Amino acid sequence: MDVQWKVWLEFNEKKIFGRGPSLLLKKIDELGSLRKAAQDINMSYSKAWNLVAKLEEAIKEAVVEKRIGGSDGGGSKLTDKGRLLVEKYDEFEKMVEQSVKDLYESKFSEFL
Numbered sequence: 001m002d003v004q005w006k007v008w009l010e011f012n013e014k015k016i017f018g019r020g021p022s023l024l025l026k027k028i029d030e031l032g033s034l035r036k037a038a039q040d041i042n043m044s045y046s047k048a049w050n051l052v053a054k055l056e057e058a059i060k061e062a063v064v065e066k067r068i069g070g071s072d073g074g075g076s077k078l079t080d081k082g083r084l085l086v087e088k089y090d091e092f093e094k095m096v097e098q099s100v101k102d103l104y105e106s107k108f109s110e111f112l
Helices: 019-031 034-040 045-059 080-111
Strands: 009-011 014-017 064-067 075-078
Touching: 009 045, 014 019, 014 045, 019 034, 019 045, 019 075, 019 080, 034 045, 075 080
Parallel strands: none
Antiparallel strands: 009 014, 064 075
């Protein structure tokens, strides 16, 4: 027996940030491209674009800096705010994980 959980951030009762969006932002930073990041995690480009747009609308700040085409081919990278969001979410998720595991063990130790 084990415990599972999910944690995400909401805006107007809609999920805007969790493990998937966090992974997408990390991949954008790693690969330098929204399109490549979406492809790498098997997400459609339009879904990735909409996810970033809704997130930026909710927090009223850019999380991805986009460079349109041109001779260098364009690309994307995280803004400082985008990196901070990923960092804070990862820290928060680890804290939640530890709390959930501690609560689980305290309540169900006789079943483990």
